[in-house]
Amino acid sequence: MTEALTPILIDDLAVTYGNHQVLAGLSLSAPAGSVTALLGGNGAGKSTTLSALLGFVKASSGRVSVCGIDPRTAPDEARRHIAYLPENVALYEHLTAVENAQYLLALSGGKQDRAAIAAAFAAAGLQERGWDQRLGAFSKGMRQKVAIAVALLREVPVLLLDEPTSGLDPRATADFNALVLAVRGRGTAVLMVTHDLLGAAHISDRICFLECGRIVQDVAAQGPERFDVRALHARFAAPAKGLAA
Amino acid sequence: MNAAALIARDELRLMRRNRVAVIASALLVLLTLVAVASSWSHQRGIEDLRARHQHAAERAFDAQPDRHPHRMVHYGTFIFRPLGALATFDPGVDAFTGNSMFLEGHQQNTANFGDVNQSTLLIRFGQLTPAFVLQTVAPLLLIFLGYGAIARETERGTLRVLMMQGATRGAIVRGKLRALGMVALLVALPAFLGLVVLTATSGAAILPTAAIVLGYGTWLLLWVTVIVLVSASACRSRDALLTLVAIWAVSVVLLPRVAPDAASVAVPLKNRLQTEVAIARDLRRLGDAHDPDDPHFSAFKRSVLQRYGVTRVEDLPVNYKGLLAIEGERITSALFDRYSGASHAAQETQNAMVRAVGVVSPAIALRSLSMAAAGTDFAAHRGFLEQAEAYRYDLVQRLNRMQADGVTYADDTATDAGADRRKRVGARNWEAMPDFTYHAPGGTALAARALPGLFVILGWLGLAAALLAFATRRMGERR
Numbered sequence: 001m002t003e004a005l006t007p008i009l010i011d012d013l014a015v016t017y018g019n020h021q022v023l024a025g026l027s028l029s030a031p032a033g034s035v036t037a038l039l040g041g042n043g044a045g046k047s048t049t050l051s052a053l054l055g056f057v058k059a060s061s062g063r064v065s066v067c068g069i070d071p072r073t074a075p076d077e078a079r080r081h082i083a084y085l086p087e088n089v090a091l092y093e094h095l096t097a098v099e100n101a102q103y104l105l106a107l108s109g110g111k112q113d114r115a116a117i118a119a120a121f122a123a124a125g126l127q128e129r130g131w132d133q134r135l136g137a138f139s140k141g142m143r144q145k146v147a148i149a150v151a152l153l154r155e156v157p158v159l160l161l162d163e164p165t166s167g168l169d170p171r172a173t174a175d176f177n178a179l180v181l182a183v184r185g186r187g188t189a190v191l192m193v194t195h196d197l198l199g200a201a202h203i204s205d206r207i208c209f210l211e212c213g214r215i216v217q218d219v220a221a222q223g224p225e226r227f228d229v230r231a232l233h234a235r236f237a238a239p240a241k242g243l244a245a
Numbered sequence: 246m247n248a249a250a251l252i253a254r255d256e257l258r259l260m261r262r263n264r265v266a267v268i269a270s271a272l273l274v275l276l277t278l279v280a281v282a283s284s285w286s287h288q289r290g291i292e293d294l295r296a297r298h299q300h301a302a303e304r305a306f307d308a309q310p311d312r313h314p315h316r317m318v319h320y321g322t323f324i325f326r327p328l329g330a331l332a333t334f335d336p337g338v339d340a341f342t343g344n345s346m347f348l349e350g351h352q353q354n355t356a357n358f359g360d361v362n363q364s365t366l367l368i369r370f371g372q373l374t375p376a377f378v379l380q381t382v383a384p385l386l387l388i389f390l391g392y393g394a395i396a397r398e399t400e401r402g403t404l405r406v407l408m409m410q411g412a413t414r415g416a417i418v419r420g421k422l423r424a425l426g427m428v429a430l431l432v433a434l435p436a437f438l439g440l441v442v443l444t445a446t447s448g449a450a451i452l453p454t455a456a457i458v459l460g461y462g463t464w465l466l467l468w469v470t471v472i473v474l475v476s477a478s479a480c481r482s483r484d485a486l487l488t489l490v491a492i493w494a495v496s497v498v499l500l501p502r503v504a505p506d507a508a509s510v511a512v513p514l515k516n517r518l519q520t521e522v523a524i525a526r527d528l529r530r531l532g533d534a535h536d537p538d539d540p541h542f543s544a545f546k547r548s549v550l551q552r553y554g555v556t557r558v559e560d561l562p563v564n565y566k567g568l569l570a571i572e573g574e575r576i577t578s579a580l581f582d583r584y585s586g587a588s589h590a591a592q593e594t595q596n597a598m599v600r601a602v603g604v605v606s607p608a609i610a611l612r613s614l615s616m617a618a619a620g621t622d623f624a625a626h627r628g629f630l631e632q633a634e635a636y637r638y639d640l641v642q643r644l645n646r647m648q649a650d651g652v653t654y655a656d657d658t659a660t661d662a663g664a665d666r667r668k669r670v671g672a673r674n675w676e677a678m679p680d681f682t683y684h685a686p687g688g689t690a691l692a693a694r695a696l697p698g699l700f701v702i703l704g705w706l707g708l709a710a711a712l713l714a715f716a717t718r719r720m721g722e723r724r
Contacts, residue, residue: 092403094259108410
């Protein structure tokens with residue numbers, strides 16, 4: 001697949017905060033219609049990887065590409081191809097769910113008509129009675145559904161998820177996983193940063209272990225069992241070999 | 246609709262849905278309206294009162310019976326400084342200096358030696374005027390409405406959400422500036438409309454009004470820029486709020502109070518008592534017209550006799566006592582002028598020092614601009630004093646000349662029973678005396694005096710805009 005057609009491409013990326021090297025030669029690619037999980041301990045560089053794709057951190061070396069666009073030189077252009085869900089979904093509490101969607105879609109130039117938004121909310125599993133309520137009283141799961149609905153409406157080729165299921169109850173987690181698979185089915189490349197090994201094993205096509213700023217293990221799903229979760233857990237629980245913890 | 250307009254619309258929607266913000270904004274608009282109305286009513290009252298008193302004083306002077314001219318010198322008259330129409334917007338030093346003066350011979354009365362310089366820049370917390378509302382209260386409202394404009398987005402993570410939707414940093418900042426700018430316009434509009442109506446109905450010059458509108462518009466725009474700048478630079482809303490309140494307290498409250506105090510310490514003025522003692526001492530040194538051995542007046546007498554070619558004052562074709570009064574007034578007036586000139590020079594030095602501080606405090610620059618354009622600053626007050634003194638000197642010397650020409654020396658020195666009647670001149674002479682007419686500075690002159698303050702505020706706006714441009718480039722980056 002050519003670089004322009006690969007939604008997410010990272011090659012030998014290095015990022016340094018002061019004297020602290022967070023990413024050290026990270027390489028990763030995610031094709032369209034795939035879910036890639038990025039696992040690792042605290043400080044391994046997972047969120048920094050997402051920030052590099054979003055153009056919020058400057059790489060000291062290496063290459064980053066989002067649909068062929070370098071977010072370091074053209075961050076606004078790269079972000080037009082990305083939907084991003086942070087760990088704590090940030091939306092506007094003074095606006096209703098519909099108003100949030102309308103506002104954000106107006107900014108991105110996406111569909112803003114109520115019918116399209118309603119369809120996206122329904123697809124995201126947001127109950128109708130919540131559509132015209134302000135987000136101040138929404139749970140984390142409900143906020144995520146609003147954010148996912150906006151992402152669906154934007155129809156972007158890349159979805160970045162940062163700890164999406166942390167704090168969600170099992171039912172909400174299952175709903176969310178189903179939604180991610182639906183997004184993948186539309187041809188979106190999903191890159192998910194998570195600590196939830198079981199959840200990742202359930203929906204990912206590939207699991208990468210990040211340690212000391214580089215990928216130390218890259219496992220693709222195979223067969224009906226997809227992943228050897230026991231072996232992955234043993235690897236995940238093993239102490240890090242390096243300095244950048 | 247572009248991204249900046251969308252962001253501005255949402256920011257205004259947030260303010261509309263915040264009950265406290267709505268109430269605060271409505272109260273400030275109401276306060277501005279009340280300030281315009283009350284200030285207009287107050288100034289009209291003062292103006293009417295002064296016009297009435299001026300008329301009464303002129304009538305009283307004109308209605309004096311036949312009298313000795315020197316009695317009229319001491320009878321004196323009152324004059325009142327009429328206020329310009331824009332004094333309604335900013336009464337400036339008027340409340341502190343007073344504008345009535347008692348004019349009489351041998352004296353320069355009222356505020357000539359008053360400690361007026363501090364009044365030029367005092368914060369007038371007691372006066373509810375449109376100028377006070379826009380100078381002091383409006384920035385506070387803008388701070389409370391705008392401190393979180395960007396800091397809140399950073400803190401809650403919505404800044405990156407905006408950027409993720411394709412909004413550029415520049416568009417976000419422009420949107421916030423536009424929203425807060427509209428609030429500033431809403432707050433300023435009642436005052437500006439009042440000012441325009443005032444100008445149109447009173448026939449005031451347009452240029453000073455334009456200078457005031459431009460100055461206050463720039464002032465509020467400066468606050469909008471500074472608020473967004475601090476909000477963009479702070480990681481937390483609370484930090485932005487504290488920083489902005491500190492900036493407000495120092496620049497709007499502290500510096501305008503401290504600067505005149507510091508100037509007073511650096512260039513001390515003599516108080517009224519010290520001045521009067523010094524003048525009395527100098528008067529004694531100048532000489533005594535009643536002392537035949539006084540060197541100055543002996544020389545004056547010799548020169549008069551020589552000029553008229555006589556050897557005795559009794560042989561002069563004019564009343565020597567009248568000439569003596571003219572000479573005495575000339576000498577004492579010169580002495581008073583010297584003291585008032587020194588006092589004015591010291592006050593001007595103080596004001597120059599305060600204006601220099603205005604370079605670091607745009608609030609001082611704005612007050613200077615506002616009072617200068619409204620014609621209520623120290624320079625305008627000094628202009629009134631100088632015109633009043635010129636009128637007083639002319640009036641007294643006319644009366645002295647009347648004594649010299651209209652009363653004979655023999656009658657003036659006579660002590661017989663009918664002498665008092667013979668010393669008097671006709672009452673019609675008082676009516677012939679010109680009335681005091683205050684010539685206010687022209688619109689161009691007032692606007693020109695406001696320009697330095699405007700340049701300072703524009704300079705600050707340029708600096709704030711440059712810093713905001715720098716801060717905008719770093720928005721959303723990891724810190």
